[in-house]
Amino acid sequence: MTKKYEPLNAMEYPRFEGIRTFMRLPYVTDLTDVDFAIVGVPFDTGATFRVGARFGPSGIRDNSLLLRPYNPAQDIEIFKYCNGVDYGDLPIVPGYLPESHQLIKDGAKDVFDTDIKPIFMGGDHSISLPILRAIKEKFGAVALVHFDAHSDLWHGYFENKDTHGTPFRRALEEGLIDPARSSQIGLRGPLYDKDDFKMSKEAGLLAITGPELHKMGVKKALPMVKERVGNGPAYLTFDIDFVDPAFAPGTGTPEAGGFTGYDSLALVRGLTDIEFIGYDLVEVMPAYDPAKITCLLAANIIYEFITLIALSKRAKT
Numbered sequence: 001m002t003k004k005y006e007p008l009n010a011m012e013y014p015r016f017e018g019i020r021t022f023m024r025l026p027y028v029t030d031l032t033d034v035d036f037a038i039v040g041v042p043f044d045t046g047a048t049f050r051v052g053a054r055f056g057p058s059g060i061r062d063n064s065l066l067l068r069p070y071n072p073a074q075d076i077e078i079f080k081y082c083n084g085v086d087y088g089d090l091p092i093v094p095g096y097l098p099e100s101h102q103l104i105k106d107g108a109k110d111v112f113d114t115d116i117k118p119i120f121m122g123g124d125h126s127i128s129l130p131i132l133r134a135i136k137e138k139f140g141a142v143a144l145v146h147f148d149a150h151s152d153l154w155h156g157y158f159e160n161k162d163t164h165g166t167p168f169r170r171a172l173e174e175g176l177i178d179p180a181r182s183s184q185i186g187l188r189g190p191l192y193d194k195d196d197f198k199m200s201k202e203a204g205l206l207a208i209t210g211p212e213l214h215k216m217g218v219k220k221a222l223p224m225v226k227e228r229v230g231n232g233p234a235y236l237t238f239d240i241d242f243v244d245p246a247f248a249p250g251t252g253t254p255e256a257g258g259f260t261g262y263d264s265l266a267l268v269r270g271l272t273d274i275e276f277i278g279y280d281l282v283e284v285m286p287a288y289d290p291a292k293i294t295c296l297l298a299a300n301i302i303y304e305f306i307t308l309i310a311l312s313k314r315a316k317t
Contacts, residue, residue, distance in 0.1 A: 004083060005028065007067075010024075010068075015065040021038075023299075025085050025086045034085050036083075036306060039087045039107075039108075039111060039118050041089065041131075041280075043123045044056075045124075045126075046164040047252050048164065050251075050253070053285050054094070054123065055287065056122055059250075063295035063298075063299050071303070073269060078307060078310040081314045082306075084306060090107035101127075101129065105134045119281075120280035125165075129162070129168075131235075143229045143234035144237065145229065145274070147237070147238045148186055148237075149188050150187065151207070152164065152167050152168045153169045177235075181229050181234070184207050185208045186242040188255055188257050206228045210255075214257075221267070225271070226273070234276050236276055236279045238301060240297070241255055244256070248293070248298075261297045264297065271308060281302055281305075
Protein backbone atom coordinates (compact mmCIF):
# COMPACT_ATOMS: atom_id res chain seq x y z
CA MET A 1 0.00 0.00 0.00
CA THR A 2 1.37 3.45 -0.94
CA LYS A 3 2.19 5.66 2.01
CA LYS A 4 0.45 9.02 2.16
CA TYR A 5 2.76 11.97 2.79
CA GLU A 6 1.09 15.35 3.19
CA PRO A 7 1.22 18.36 5.54
CA LEU A 8 -0.09 18.20 9.08
CA ASN A 9 -3.74 19.22 9.42
CA ALA A 10 -3.79 22.78 10.78
CA MET A 11 -7.24 22.13 12.24
CA GLU A 12 -5.72 19.45 14.45
CA TYR A 13 -2.22 20.89 15.09
CA PRO A 14 -1.81 24.70 15.19
CA ARG A 15 0.70 26.03 12.69
CA PHE A 16 3.12 27.21 15.37
CA GLU A 17 3.48 23.67 16.75
CA GLY A 18 5.90 20.95 15.72
CA ILE A 19 9.37 20.58 14.27
CA ARG A 20 10.00 23.02 11.42
CA THR A 21 9.78 21.37 8.02
CA PHE A 22 8.69 22.86 4.72
CA MET A 23 4.91 23.27 4.75
CA ARG A 24 4.89 20.97 7.82
CA LEU A 25 5.51 17.97 5.59
CA PRO A 26 6.89 14.86 7.29
CA TYR A 27 10.66 14.66 7.63
CA VAL A 28 11.47 11.49 5.67
CA THR A 29 14.71 10.25 4.11
CA ASP A 30 13.33 6.99 2.68
CA LEU A 31 12.00 8.21 -0.67
CA THR A 32 9.96 5.12 -1.49
CA ASP A 33 6.43 6.12 -2.57
CA VAL A 34 7.44 9.80 -2.75
CA ASP A 35 6.80 12.12 -5.71
CA PHE A 36 8.77 15.15 -4.58
CA ALA A 37 11.20 16.08 -1.81
CA ILE A 38 12.27 19.41 -0.38
CA VAL A 39 16.06 19.34 0.06
CA GLY A 40 18.06 22.01 1.88
CA VAL A 41 21.56 22.91 0.69
CA PRO A 42 22.88 25.35 3.33
CA PHE A 43 26.12 26.34 1.59
CA ASP A 44 27.22 29.95 1.00
CA THR A 45 31.00 29.85 0.69
CA GLY A 46 30.62 30.72 -3.02
CA ALA A 47 29.26 34.19 -2.21
CA THR A 48 31.31 37.21 -3.27
CA PHE A 49 29.49 40.02 -1.43
CA ARG A 50 27.01 39.40 1.37
CA VAL A 51 27.00 35.99 3.05
CA GLY A 52 24.30 34.24 5.05
CA ALA A 53 22.44 32.08 2.53
CA ARG A 54 23.43 29.05 4.62
CA PHE A 55 20.45 30.05 6.75
CA GLY A 56 18.15 30.20 3.72
CA PRO A 57 16.67 26.70 4.06
CA SER A 58 15.74 27.21 7.71
CA GLY A 59 14.32 30.66 7.00
CA ILE A 60 12.17 29.37 4.15
CA ARG A 61 10.91 26.48 6.25
CA ASP A 62 9.96 28.84 9.09
CA ASN A 63 7.91 30.96 6.70
CA SER A 64 6.17 28.13 4.84
CA LEU A 65 3.69 27.43 7.63
CA LEU A 66 0.71 29.22 6.05
CA LEU A 67 0.86 27.28 2.78
CA ARG A 68 -2.23 25.14 2.28
CA PRO A 69 -2.93 22.03 0.17
CA TYR A 70 -5.34 23.65 -2.33
CA ASN A 71 -3.84 26.09 -4.85
CA PRO A 72 -6.72 28.22 -6.14
CA ALA A 73 -4.60 30.00 -8.77
CA GLN A 74 -4.01 26.64 -10.49
CA ASP A 75 -7.24 24.98 -9.24
CA ILE A 76 -5.62 21.85 -7.87
CA GLU A 77 -5.55 19.94 -4.60
CA ILE A 78 -1.84 19.21 -4.59
CA PHE A 79 -1.77 16.18 -2.31
CA LYS A 80 -4.61 14.49 -4.12
CA TYR A 81 -2.08 13.85 -6.89
CA CYS A 82 1.32 13.62 -5.25
CA ASN A 83 3.14 12.66 -2.07
CA GLY A 84 5.81 14.98 -0.74
CA VAL A 85 8.32 15.10 2.11
CA ASP A 86 11.00 17.29 3.61
CA TYR A 87 14.25 15.37 3.13
CA GLY A 88 16.25 17.63 5.43
CA ASP A 89 19.62 19.11 4.39
CA LEU A 90 22.51 17.74 2.37
CA PRO A 91 25.88 17.70 4.20
CA ILE A 92 28.41 20.41 3.37
CA VAL A 93 31.83 21.54 4.65
CA PRO A 94 31.66 25.23 5.70
CA GLY A 95 34.40 27.26 4.06
CA TYR A 96 35.45 24.58 1.56
CA LEU A 97 33.85 24.87 -1.85
CA PRO A 98 35.31 21.87 -3.77
CA GLU A 99 34.64 19.48 -0.91
CA SER A 100 31.12 20.83 -0.42
CA HIS A 101 30.32 20.67 -4.13
CA GLN A 102 31.34 17.01 -4.17
CA LEU A 103 29.08 16.28 -1.18
CA ILE A 104 26.22 18.17 -2.84
CA LYS A 105 26.68 16.27 -6.09
CA ASP A 106 26.74 12.92 -4.25
CA GLY A 107 23.67 13.82 -2.20
CA ALA A 108 21.77 15.09 -5.23
CA LYS A 109 22.66 11.94 -7.18
CA ASP A 110 21.16 9.78 -4.43
CA VAL A 111 17.94 11.77 -4.66
CA PHE A 112 17.74 11.72 -8.47
CA ASP A 113 18.39 7.97 -8.49
CA THR A 114 15.02 7.48 -6.76
CA ASP A 115 13.16 9.00 -9.75
CA ILE A 116 11.43 11.68 -7.67
CA LYS A 117 11.32 15.43 -8.38
CA PRO A 118 13.61 17.23 -5.92
CA ILE A 119 13.30 20.89 -4.99
CA PHE A 120 16.57 22.24 -3.60
CA MET A 121 16.70 25.25 -1.28
CA GLY A 122 20.01 27.13 -1.23
CA GLY A 123 22.43 28.31 -0.26
CA ASP A 124 24.19 30.48 -2.78
CA HIS A 125 23.88 29.96 -6.53
CA SER A 126 27.06 27.91 -6.77
CA ILE A 127 25.03 24.91 -5.54
CA SER A 128 23.36 24.62 -8.96
CA LEU A 129 26.62 23.41 -10.51
CA PRO A 130 27.03 20.18 -8.50
CA ILE A 131 23.30 19.52 -8.85
CA LEU A 132 23.59 19.82 -12.64
CA ARG A 133 26.60 17.49 -12.53
CA ALA A 134 24.43 14.90 -10.79
CA ILE A 135 21.68 15.46 -13.35
CA LYS A 136 24.09 14.97 -16.28
CA GLU A 137 24.94 11.44 -15.10
CA LYS A 138 21.30 10.40 -15.34
CA PHE A 139 19.63 12.66 -17.89
CA GLY A 140 22.45 14.10 -19.99
CA ALA A 141 22.44 17.79 -20.87
CA VAL A 142 19.18 19.48 -19.89
CA ALA A 143 17.40 22.70 -20.74
CA LEU A 144 17.97 25.42 -18.14
CA VAL A 145 15.22 27.87 -17.20
CA HIS A 146 17.05 30.49 -15.15
CA PHE A 147 15.42 33.44 -13.36
CA ASP A 148 18.05 35.87 -12.10
CA ALA A 149 19.26 39.47 -12.13
CA HIS A 150 22.69 38.10 -13.12
CA SER A 151 23.78 35.67 -15.82
CA ASP A 152 26.26 33.86 -13.53
CA LEU A 153 28.41 33.32 -16.61
CA TRP A 154 31.54 35.04 -15.33
CA HIS A 155 34.78 33.26 -16.22
CA GLY A 156 36.05 33.59 -12.65
CA TYR A 157 36.85 35.85 -9.73
CA PHE A 158 40.32 36.65 -8.36
CA GLU A 159 41.87 33.97 -10.59
CA ASN A 160 39.54 31.29 -9.20
CA LYS A 161 36.86 29.53 -11.20
CA ASP A 162 34.08 28.73 -8.76
CA THR A 163 31.80 31.25 -7.05
CA HIS A 164 28.07 31.94 -7.12
CA GLY A 165 28.74 34.10 -10.19
CA THR A 166 30.25 31.33 -12.34
CA PRO A 167 28.13 28.14 -12.15
CA PHE A 168 26.60 28.33 -15.60
CA ARG A 169 29.92 29.13 -17.32
CA ARG A 170 31.23 25.89 -15.81
CA ALA A 171 27.99 24.09 -16.72
CA LEU A 172 28.38 25.10 -20.37
CA GLU A 173 32.05 24.09 -20.40
CA GLU A 174 31.16 20.67 -18.97
CA GLY A 175 28.19 20.09 -21.30
CA LEU A 176 25.68 19.98 -18.45
CA ILE A 177 23.09 22.20 -20.13
CA ASP A 178 21.90 22.54 -23.71
CA PRO A 179 22.17 26.24 -24.58
CA ALA A 180 19.90 25.87 -27.59
CA ARG A 181 17.03 24.96 -25.23
CA SER A 182 17.94 27.27 -22.33
CA SER A 183 16.83 30.73 -21.18
CA GLN A 184 17.95 33.39 -18.74
CA ILE A 185 15.20 35.77 -17.64
CA GLY A 186 15.36 39.06 -15.75
CA LEU A 187 19.03 40.03 -16.30
CA ARG A 188 19.74 43.61 -15.23
CA GLY A 189 22.05 45.94 -13.36
CA PRO A 190 25.46 47.53 -13.94
CA LEU A 191 28.24 45.46 -15.50
CA TYR A 192 32.02 45.70 -15.70
CA ASP A 193 32.06 46.43 -19.43
CA LYS A 194 29.94 46.23 -22.59
CA ASP A 195 31.16 42.72 -23.44
CA ASP A 196 29.61 41.35 -20.21
CA PHE A 197 26.19 42.29 -21.58
CA LYS A 198 26.71 39.92 -24.51
CA MET A 199 27.72 36.82 -22.54
CA SER A 200 24.33 35.06 -22.55
CA LYS A 201 23.70 35.47 -26.26
CA GLU A 202 27.28 34.59 -27.15
CA ALA A 203 26.86 31.39 -25.13
CA GLY A 204 23.81 30.52 -27.24
CA LEU A 205 21.21 31.15 -24.54
CA LEU A 206 17.95 33.02 -24.92
CA ALA A 207 18.41 36.15 -22.81
CA ILE A 208 15.41 38.22 -21.73
CA THR A 209 16.73 41.22 -19.84
CA GLY A 210 14.89 42.86 -16.98
CA PRO A 211 13.97 45.94 -19.06
CA GLU A 212 12.79 43.70 -21.91
CA LEU A 213 10.64 41.65 -19.55
CA HIS A 214 9.10 44.78 -18.05
CA LYS A 215 8.26 45.98 -21.55
CA MET A 216 6.84 42.74 -22.95
CA GLY A 217 5.21 41.42 -19.78
CA VAL A 218 4.70 37.92 -18.45
CA LYS A 219 2.19 36.85 -21.13
CA LYS A 220 4.62 37.45 -23.99
CA ALA A 221 7.67 36.09 -22.21
CA LEU A 222 6.23 32.71 -21.22
CA PRO A 223 5.65 31.39 -24.78
CA MET A 224 9.22 32.37 -25.69
CA VAL A 225 10.65 30.38 -22.79
CA LYS A 226 8.40 27.37 -23.35
CA GLU A 227 9.07 27.25 -27.09
CA ARG A 228 12.79 27.45 -26.34
CA VAL A 229 12.66 24.46 -23.97
CA GLY A 230 10.71 22.30 -26.40
CA ASN A 231 10.67 18.61 -25.57
CA GLY A 232 13.00 16.85 -23.17
CA PRO A 233 14.17 17.26 -19.59
CA ALA A 234 14.58 20.71 -18.08
CA TYR A 235 15.82 22.20 -14.81
CA LEU A 236 14.46 25.37 -13.22
CA THR A 237 16.71 27.58 -11.10
CA PHE A 238 15.36 30.71 -9.40
CA ASP A 239 17.67 33.27 -7.80
CA ILE A 240 15.58 35.38 -5.43
CA ASP A 241 17.41 38.52 -6.62
CA PHE A 242 15.28 38.25 -9.77
CA VAL A 243 12.76 39.98 -7.51
CA ASP A 244 13.10 43.69 -6.79
CA PRO A 245 14.69 44.46 -3.40
CA ALA A 246 11.45 46.17 -2.37
CA PHE A 247 9.83 42.72 -2.32
CA ALA A 248 12.90 40.57 -1.52
CA PRO A 249 15.55 42.52 0.40
CA GLY A 250 17.05 39.42 1.99
CA THR A 251 19.57 38.45 -0.64
CA GLY A 252 23.28 38.72 -1.32
CA THR A 253 23.54 40.86 -4.47
CA PRO A 254 20.33 42.91 -4.73
CA GLU A 255 19.65 44.79 -7.97
CA ALA A 256 17.17 47.64 -8.39
CA GLY A 257 14.58 47.52 -11.16
CA GLY A 258 13.36 43.98 -10.58
CA PHE A 259 10.00 42.32 -10.38
CA THR A 260 7.15 41.99 -7.92
CA GLY A 261 6.22 38.90 -5.98
CA TYR A 262 3.14 38.56 -8.19
CA ASP A 263 5.23 38.70 -11.37
CA SER A 264 7.42 35.92 -10.00
CA LEU A 265 4.49 33.69 -9.08
CA ALA A 266 2.78 34.32 -12.43
CA LEU A 267 5.90 33.35 -14.36
CA VAL A 268 6.32 30.08 -12.48
CA ARG A 269 2.61 29.27 -12.74
CA GLY A 270 2.84 29.64 -16.49
CA LEU A 271 5.59 27.04 -16.90
CA THR A 272 3.20 24.13 -17.35
CA ASP A 273 3.78 21.31 -19.85
CA ILE A 274 7.56 21.38 -19.39
CA GLU A 275 9.35 18.20 -18.35
CA PHE A 276 11.08 19.59 -15.28
CA ILE A 277 13.20 16.98 -13.53
CA GLY A 278 14.17 19.29 -10.66
CA TYR A 279 14.15 22.79 -9.25
CA ASP A 280 16.15 25.05 -7.01
CA LEU A 281 15.63 28.40 -5.30
CA VAL A 282 18.73 30.17 -4.02
CA GLU A 283 20.32 33.24 -2.41
CA VAL A 284 17.79 33.82 0.41
CA MET A 285 19.49 35.50 3.39
CA PRO A 286 17.26 35.80 6.47
CA ALA A 287 19.72 38.17 8.22
CA TYR A 288 18.89 40.87 5.63
CA ASP A 289 15.18 40.09 5.75
CA PRO A 290 13.90 41.63 9.01
CA ALA A 291 10.19 41.28 8.19
CA LYS A 292 10.75 37.84 6.58
CA ILE A 293 9.08 38.91 3.35
CA THR A 294 11.88 37.37 1.27
CA CYS A 295 11.55 34.04 3.06
CA LEU A 296 7.77 34.18 2.68
CA LEU A 297 7.96 34.85 -1.05
CA ALA A 298 10.57 32.12 -1.49
CA ALA A 299 8.28 29.63 0.25
CA ASN A 300 5.42 30.61 -2.05
CA ILE A 301 7.57 30.24 -5.18
CA ILE A 302 8.56 26.75 -4.03
CA TYR A 303 4.86 26.06 -3.45
CA GLU A 304 4.32 26.87 -7.14
CA PHE A 305 7.12 24.43 -8.04
CA ILE A 306 5.23 21.75 -6.11
CA THR A 307 2.04 22.73 -7.91
CA LEU A 308 3.71 22.21 -11.29
CA ILE A 309 4.63 18.68 -10.15
CA ALA A 310 1.03 18.03 -9.11
CA LEU A 311 -0.33 19.40 -12.38
CA SER A 312 2.01 17.12 -14.32
CA LYS A 313 0.86 14.13 -12.29
CA ARG A 314 -2.80 15.02 -12.81
CA ALA A 315 -2.29 15.32 -16.56
CA LYS A 316 -1.01 11.74 -16.64
CA THR A 317 -3.98 10.25 -14.73
